[in-house]
Structure formats: structure tokens, C-alpha cells
Amino acid sequence: MVSTLDDTKRLSIATKLADMKALQNLLINNEQQFIQDCTDDEIRDRLQDMLKDDQKNLGILDTVIVQYGVKGEPKKTSQKMIEQVQELMEGSELTLFEKVQEHELLKHKQTMAGLLIHKAAQVVGADVEAAIAPLNTVNFENRAHQEQLKGILEILGVRELTGLQPQQGLWARVQDAVAALTGVVGSVVTRTDDEMTIRELLLMDHTKADTLFMEILSANDPQKIQEYFGQLYKDIKVHGMAEEQVVYPAVRPYYEHTQEIYAQTDEVMEMLDEIKAVDPASSEFKAKVEQLRTAVRTHINQEEKDIFPKLRDNFSHEQQKQMATEFKTAKSRLQEQMAASLTEQDS
Template sequence: MVTTLDDTKRMAIAEKLASMRVIQELLISNERRFLSEMSDEKIKERFQNMLEDDQKNLGVLDTVIVQYGVRSEPKETVTEMTKKVEELMSGSKLSIYEKVAQHELLKHQQTMSGLLVHKAAQKVGADVEAAITPLNTVNFENRAHQEQLKGILEILGVLELTGQEADQGLWARVQDAVAALSGVAGSVVTQSSDKSDMNIQDVIRMDHQKVNTLFMELNQSNDPQKIQEYFGQIYKDLTVHAEAEEQVVYPAVRPFYGEGDTQELYDEQAEMKVLLDQIRAMNPASPDFKTNVNRLKDMVMDHVRQEESTMFAAIRNNCSSEQSEKMATDFKAAKDRLQQQLASSLK
């Protein structure tokens, strides 16, 4: 049976996310270069803050791409464009004002791409919305950066044209705009702006929310093709999630979570994998298909409740923030590797 939801719309979103990652790397490269080329300490401080945000947001983008679970290469024209911009930024043809102006255009492009992905997700499926949720923080921070870049451009432009410093009044308006955007973003921005990455509980919880959404979408559909496609995504997500937990999370928590409780998690996932393969072999038009999917859902939700209550509590009580974030990084890397392996095996 078909085991994928990689339709045209989903692949288009995957390509946009991959293209955003390429642009994000270019933004980081530009900001590092600006720090070495700028003499104004106030402007350097703002670029340092942007750089820290953008480095964090590269990690957020990687999280979104892994959570989304549909792989694509960046658009060819985006790859070509970034190479040309990199050449211009590293050369001497452009003034510093012109380089920052190009950077502001890239930031605008990144902002619009993030907003488009968010809007497209609303049309394509609730599971897509669940997967890309962390992107909201990136979108709001990019908009805030745009406002700051306007102020920087005014100062650099006036200096280039007249040799004199611009009035500093715009900085106050920039700060007002940034504060307003932060207010709109609310807890989304403040929740993650003070840390470089999500912890393992955050990342696992996102997986749980996405698969629960997929179960709901499947149950609400009466179209055998869509049911088949939704199960295909459930199959991929659960297979990769379970294997990544068994490679990274369970060995790490076993010493303090306990041998018996940890083994119970392994055993539950072994049963889940057997049922996944049984359902995969069934006809999605069969009346027993949804019955078995709901058996799987009950099994998964029981497993989720154990992880999110007792296992998460054990992690909070026994791991530092750094250890939990490191576990999340390793878990995402394992998922990325396993997704690529699974995609190759399903071809």
C-alpha cells in the first residue's frame, strides 16, 4: 500500500522549508561578516543580537524540517541566488550600506517565506500546522529584525551620502516596533528566546501532538485514498519516533527511570510496530481498517501518557537543562538519519 503523504502541496512546503534553511545560513554568514566590517559599536551590538537569534533560529528550522517529516532539496534558483549574494557580500563592489540593504531584502524574503508556510499549512492539514508550530517564533523575530535593519540602513545611508551621522530618533521608533511585535508574539517569543534549543520533553511532545492530529484526520475522513495517505504518514512518523527513542532517549533515562519502567516502554513500542505492519498490509477500504487504526491509537496514547507523566518527570528531576537539550539534539539527529533511511526503503 501507499505509505506516504508526499503529495504536491506537501512537497512544495518541504521545498520552501529547505530553501528557508539555505537563506538562514546566508543570513548568519552575512551577520558574522558585518561584525568584522562595522566600526559603530551600537550597530555591532544589534548585529550580534541578530546573529544569536539567527543561529538559534537555524536550529528551530532544523527542528521544523525533522518534525514535518517530508524531505526535499531547496529550490535550484534559491541555491543559485545565495551563491551570487555570497560572492557580492564577500567582495568589494558593494558599500557596507548596499550590503546591509541586500541583507534586509533577504530578511524580508525569509519573513514572507515563513508566513507563507504558516498560511499554506492551514490549507494542507492540521498535522502540518502541528509540525511547523515552532516556525512562528522565527517569523516574529524576523519581522523584528526587519524593523531594526531599517534603522541601521538610515544611519549607514546618511553617513555614506553626507559623511555625517544621522539623527538617532529612529532608534526609539525601532524599539517601539520591536516591542509591539513581541507583544503580538506573546509567549511564543518569550518562551524560546532565552534558550538555544528545545529540551527533549518539548521535542517528544511535538511528535505526540502531530501523530494525535493525524489519527483525528484519518478518523474524520471517509475517502479510502486519504485514509491510506494519513496512515502512511502515521506509519513513517511512529516508526522513526520509536526507533529514535530507542537509540537515544531510553538508554539515557534507564539509569534513573528504572529498569522495569524503561523496559515497559520498549515492550509497548515493539507491540506498536507489529500492529503498524499488520495495518500496513490491510486494504484501507476494509471496515476493519479504522478499527485496527483505533486500536493502534489507544496503544499509542497509553504510551504517550506514561512518557509525558512519569518519564518526563524523571528527566526533569535528574537532568540539567544542558543535558536535556543535548538529548533533544541527538534525538533530532537520529530522526533525521532514520527518515532518510526509511524514505530510501519505501521507494
């Protein structure tokens, strides 16, 4: 019987993502406090832009965590560090310069965490890379923020030490550094929305499923096959149930074959449970997975060919974003329920 327990590598990435979300909330709180405390209009404007980016990036982190599909909690040491820093930031012990200096270090910590997750995904599995793809935007913007913060620190530091203004040309240097960084990153384009549309989220799920099927069918190690199928099982189950709760009821008035889509989903769910009972080392396992892949691909093709245009033509961009939020919330709730159920089965 195939287990759906997460392996250590995937759980470690989930924990690091949870650390990033907790730290992202601290960064937002810090920037809100800086904006209140700062009297320099230009610095305030740059902090306002940074705050907007970080609020958007919190939404992107939420999306990555749900798409990843493995639940994690922040490490206790991370939570303790965040509480200590928050106490310092809210107190009067540090000057504004010192607080922003600490904030820049936190940005560096967040940047390195995002890059580490990206590198870890490359060695754990292609499906993990697919799930965390939006994290590239967060990583890029955190690195750009570091350059902006260096400029803010130069101004605040010179004023604090000398009472004088730093030399002119500072912001031009900062913008040159950000532009150079953009050139290094290349194809990364920052998002202007804090939420993807429902079609974008569904496409991410479809891509991840395709990747997991490829990993299962190309693997020869039963343990790796078990790991990949365990993730596929959870992803497709949660995806299908969330669609039945959010997407299909919304599109039903515009699509006459909605019941057919429901039936396809039920068939896939039954196939998943059937495969779960098969030994991944047996000769029939991959044959059944291949049958499942065909069924899932048929469902995806119909969804992308028929339902996606209905979503595009009958729902505004804002409505599609709202549906994405509801879909993500449903997936998160279902993931928690499934994790609790698996824990009970193993105890």
C-alpha cells in the first residue's frame, strides 16, 4: 500500500516556507512603523513602495505554500527571533537608523531563505520547482529592496553621525544597482497583483500534476515512486474537491457539460484510491498510473479548452482573482483536513 506521508526533504522545505511567511509579516509591520516614524518625504515614499511590494509578496507566499501542498510550521527558534526583533522595533532603545539597519539584515535573511528553497527544489523534484515558481518574484524584489535599503541607511547614517546630508547622486546609484540586478535575473517579471486569477492557479496545478506523473513513470526506485505518488495523491484529491466547491458551481450556469466534469473528477478520485492500495514495486503499479494519467489529462484538456474560456468571458478580472482566493482557501482547508486524517491513520 502506498503511503502518503511526506518525506523529510519536503517537510524541511515546508518549514522554511512557513519561516518565510512569519518573517514576511514582521517585515510588513516594520515598514508600517518606519513610515510613521520617518519625517523625510522621499524616504517615506520609498518605504511606501516597499510596503506595497511586501504586502503583495505575502499573498504570493500564501499561494506558494498552498500550491506546494505540504503543511509546515515555523521553527520555534524563528518564532522566538521574530518576537525579539518585534519588541526592539516597537521600543525606543534603537534609533531609526539602527532599526532600518536591523530591517536590512532581515531582508537579507528573507532573500537567502527564498534562494535556498529555490535551490533545494532543484534537487528534491521537478514538481517542487513547479509549485514554488512564483517565489522567484519574491526573491527578486527582496534583493531589489536590499539595494533601496542601503540608500536609506546611507542617508539616515550620515545624518545621525554628522547632522549633515550625504552627497548627491545616491538614488541614481541605487537605481543603477537595481537595474543591474534586473539584468542578472533576466526573465523575472514582478507581479502587480497580490493574487493570481483562478485560471493561473488551475494551470499551476495542472503543470505540477503533469510533472509528478513524469517523475513517477521515469523513476525506478520504489521509495521515490512512493514519495512522488504520495504527493500526487494529495494534490489531485485536494484540487478536485476544491474545484467541486468553488469552480464548478460558479461556471455551471455558463457550461452545459458541468455534470460531465463532475463525473470525470469522481472517476479520477476512485482511481487514486485504487492505486494507493497497490505496492509501488509491483509490475501493475505503473500501468495503473499510466491509466490515471490518461484520465487526468482528458479532464485537464476539457477544462482548459471549455471551462477556461467560460471563466474568461463571463467573469471580470477581479471576479477571477476573488475566485482564486476562494479556491486557495478551500485547498488550504482541505490540505489541513487531509494531514489530520493521515496523522490519525498512522497513530
